[in-house]
């Protein structure tokens with residue numbers, strides 16, 4: 001217990017390191033804290049002497065974070081606009097628990113109200129289409145027609161897209177067999193499909209090849225669905241078809257969960273990439289055999305969104321964007337920064353990391369507006385809680401620091417760790433962590 005408290009204290013220190021930049025502000029001018037919580041009243045932004053225009057594409061975990069901290073640290077003359085295609089954000093984090101009715105969809109919805117009214121961020125509902133980095137112009141489509149927005153810096157944070165396997169080419173096939181890897185209507189479809197399973201039924205799910213968003217996420221999904229089936233559809237099975245040779249995250253925790261906690265229910269099959277999905281018979285064909293389910297969940301290969309290709313910055317494997325992790329500027333072009341799941345770094349594709357990258361990026365842009373260079377030694381941290389049953393969870397945390405030799409973010413030895421056992425205390429901590437992270441991002 002003492003060890004864990006010390007570990008969490010180290011993490012808190014790392015979070016502060018990523019959370020408070022130095023622009024020569026007096027302490028009294030640093031109005032932001034990592035808990036935000038300003039409601040809808042406009043907050044008094046600091047006077048920094050900095051000025052510039054930043055357009056952010058995507059109001060998710062990374063985009064909302066960079067927008068908020070640009071204003072909070074940069075002050076009123078740093079104009080920030082978010083272009084987001086959806087009217088509100090639905091959190092992927094905790095969305096596996098919607099499948100089991102432990103969490104409601106309503107609890108995962110976040111409005112842009114506070115970013116607008118408290119921080120003075122302009123939020124435009126629209127879709128980014130193209131950009132001219134040299135001229136500093138972004139073209140977007142909106143319900144009322146196309147628009148162009150001028151920027152000094154463009155931050156791109158559109159998350160991920162999917163490369164579907166054979167058999168899931170058509171919209172009808174994709175409506176029948178969903179991934180629910182972007183929380184929203186598909187989450188509710190999958191929930192209904194699990195509910196429609198008979199007693200003694202089979203749930204088949206797939207895990208894509210790495211890298212994918214939320215490395216523990218698919219294994220966590222297998223665990224909570226197994227626990228729900230145990231209680232509500234006795235005799236049922238969960239088959240996990242993993243494209244990878246082994247569990248890709250929190251291996252010790254999930255091996256124990258699969259072989260002890262959910263023994264006889266979860267069947268784990270490694271080296272099983274999807275060859276073909278037969279939608280009619282709900283059968284998944286893999287090199288390890290064909291697996292038929294009463295409910296089937298295919299999580300396709302995660303790829304960079306088409307927007308990255310359209311902007312000419314999809315220069316990392318699978319169409320993600322290579323970046324300089326000191327400022328998250330694209331290595332393909334100046335003035336465009338890429339954060340969150342769209343960027344290719346040594347850090348996991350996770351919401352907590354998206355929030356941290358947003359802060360490092362905001363800090364670097366503000367330093368550039370002041371004529372300076374990025375912080376040469378950024379530190380980020382990521383925590384991930386994984387429910388193992390409907391009332392217990394495990395956790396994994398990592399601190400990353402910039403390594404000037406490899407020019408990458410590397411795990412800090414001794415400052416990272418994972419839970420030795422899943423328990424109900426960690427499940428409660430998970431709810432506190434989620435609330436804090438989402439307030440830090442949207443409030």
Ligand SMILES: Cc1cc2nc3c(=O)[nH]c(=O)nc-3n(C[C@H](O)[C@H](O)[C@H](O)COP(=O)(O)OP(=O)(O)OC[C@H]3O[C@@H](n4cnc5c(N)ncnc54)[C@H](O)[C@@H]3O)c2cc1C
Nearest residue numbers: 058060061062085092128158159214340341349350351352
């Ligand atoms: C089931 C599940 C569980 C997870 N659990 C955890 C967890 O416990 N901890 C954790 O840290 N992470 C977790 N994650 C991962 C986390 O949700 C993602 O890593 C995170 O959301 C990435 O943030 P982002 O800002 O890059 O992308 P997103 O949060 O997906 O935001 C991207 C935004 O961009 C918008 N957009 C896309 N294209 C355009 C465009 N052209 N124009 C305008 N807007 C656009 C989208 O509408 C979206 O709002 C989980 C993910 C899943 C699927």
